[in-house]
Amino acid sequence: MSDIMTIRGLTKDYGTIRAVDSIDFSIPEGICFGLLGPNGAGKTTTIEMMEGILTPTAGQITFRGKELDTRFRERIGIQFQSTALPEFITVRETLELFSAFYPNPRPMDEVIRLCSLEDILEQDNRKLSGGQRQRMLLGLAIIPKPEMIFLDEPTTGLDPQARRNFWDLIQGIKKEKTTILLTTHYMDEAQILCDQIAIMDHGKVLELDTPQRLLAKHFDGALVRIPREGNSTIPDRLSALAHTEILDDHVAITTSNLDTTVKHLLEAGINLEGLSIHKPNLEDLFIKLTGSSLRA
Numbered sequence: 001m002s003d004i005m006t007i008r009g010l011t012k013d014y015g016t017i018r019a020v021d022s023i024d025f026s027i028p029e030g031i032c033f034g035l036l037g038p039n040g041a042g043k044t045t046t047i048e049m050m051e052g053i054l055t056p057t058a059g060q061i062t063f064r065g066k067e068l069d070t071r072f073r074e075r076i077g078i079q080f081q082s083t084a085l086p087e088f089i090t091v092r093e094t095l096e097l098f099s100a101f102y103p104n105p106r107p108m109d110e111v112i113r114l115c116s117l118e119d120i121l122e123q124d125n126r127k128l129s130g131g132q133r134q135r136m137l138l139g140l141a142i143i144p145k146p147e148m149i150f151l152d153e154p155t156t157g158l159d160p161q162a163r164r165n166f167w168d169l170i171q172g173i174k175k176e177k178t179t180i181l182l183t184t185h186y187m188d189e190a191q192i193l194c195d196q197i198a199i200m201d202h203g204k205v206l207e208l209d210t211p212q213r214l215l216a217k218h219f220d221g222a223l224v225r226i227p228r229e230g231n232s233t234i235p236d237r238l239s240a241l242a243h244t245e246i247l248d249d250h251v252a253i254t255t256s257n258l259d260t261t262v263k264h265l266l267e268a269g270i271n272l273e274g275l276s277i278h279k280p281n282l283e284d285l286f287i288k289l290t291g292s293s294l295r296a
C-alpha cells in the first residue's frame with residue numbers, strides 16, 4: 001500500500017502560540033486515518049494545513065509524492081466543521097448546485113445512496129437536524145469523486161444514534177476506496193472507524209499506530225480502576241504483578257493476573273468501593289498518555 005499523503009516537520013505558529021509542533025506522519029492509501037485529541041490539541045490546524053487552506057510555518061506536505069499545488073484541491077473533498085449552507089433551497093437543489101461546479105461530478109443517485117439522503121431531498125436546508133446536516137455536508141464533500149476526504153469532527157454534537165448512522169456512511173465511503181482523514185474527540189468512534197490513529201496533544205503527536213497495536217503496547221491484560229481518594233498507597237507487592245499509575249481522580253492498575261491483584265488489594269485493606277474492571281480501550285489509552293480524559 002503506497003502512501004497518499006506525507007507530512008514532515010509540520011509546524012504552525014499563531015503569533016507566540018505554537019499550535020502544531022513539528023509533527024510527522026504518512027497516510028497509506030485507502031485507509032481511515034484518525035487524528036485524535038482534546039480541544040486545542042492542534043487537530044484543526046493540522047487538517048487545514050493538509051487541505052492546503054493554512055500555510056505552515058515550517059515543514060513539508062506531499063500528496064502522492066508531490067508538494068501541494070493548485071490542482072491538489074480538485075482531488076480532495078472537505079467536510080468543514082461548520083459550513084454556511086445556502087438558505088431557502090432544498091437538499092436536492094443544493095446537491096445540484098454544487099455538482100454544477102465540477103466538470104465530472106459523481107452521479108447524483110450515487111451521492112444520495114452513499115449518504116442516505118433519500119428522505120431529506122425536498123427539505124429546506126434551514127430545517128435540517130444536526131445529523132441530517134452532516135449527511136448532506138458529507139454528500140457535498142464526495143461530489144467531486146475525491147481520492148481523499150477530510151472530515152473535521154463530523155459527529156461532534158450529534159446524538160448517539162445519529163453518530164452511529166454517520167459511522168455507517170463513513171464505512172460505505174471507505175469501501176469505495178476513498179482515503180479518509182478524520183478528526184474526532186470520540187475514542188469509540190476512532191476504535192470503530194480508524195485503521196490507524198495519531199493521538200495529539202499540545203501540538204505534538206504522542207502516539208501513532210493501529211488501535212490494536214497501541215492497546216497491546218500500552219496494556220497487558222485487564223484494567224482495574226479504583227477511586228484515588230483513600231487509595232494513594234498501593235501495596236508494594238502489587239508492583240510485581242501489575243502496572244500501577246496514580247492519575248487525577250483514580251488509580252489505574254493494568255494486570256495480567258486479575259485474581260491475585262484483587263486478592264492483594266483486599267488483603268491490603270484498600271477501599272474497593274467504586275472499583276471497575278474492564279478491557280482497556282482507546283479512552284483508557286488517552287487517559288494514560290495525557291493524564292486526563294478527553295476535554296470534549
Ligand SMILES: Nc1ncnc2c1ncn2[C@@H]1O[C@H](COP(=O)(O)OP(=O)(O)OP(=O)(O)O)[C@@H](O)[C@H]1O
Pocket residue numbers: 014017018019037038039040041042043044045046
Ligand atoms: N486563528 C487562530 N489564532 C490564534 N490561535 C489559534 C487560532 N486557531 C487555533 N489557535 C490555537 O491553536 C491551538 C490549536 O487549535 P486547534 O483548533 O488546531 O485545535 P483542535 O485540536 O482542532 O481543537 P478543537 O477540538 O477544539 O477544534 C489552540 O491553542 C488554539 O487556541
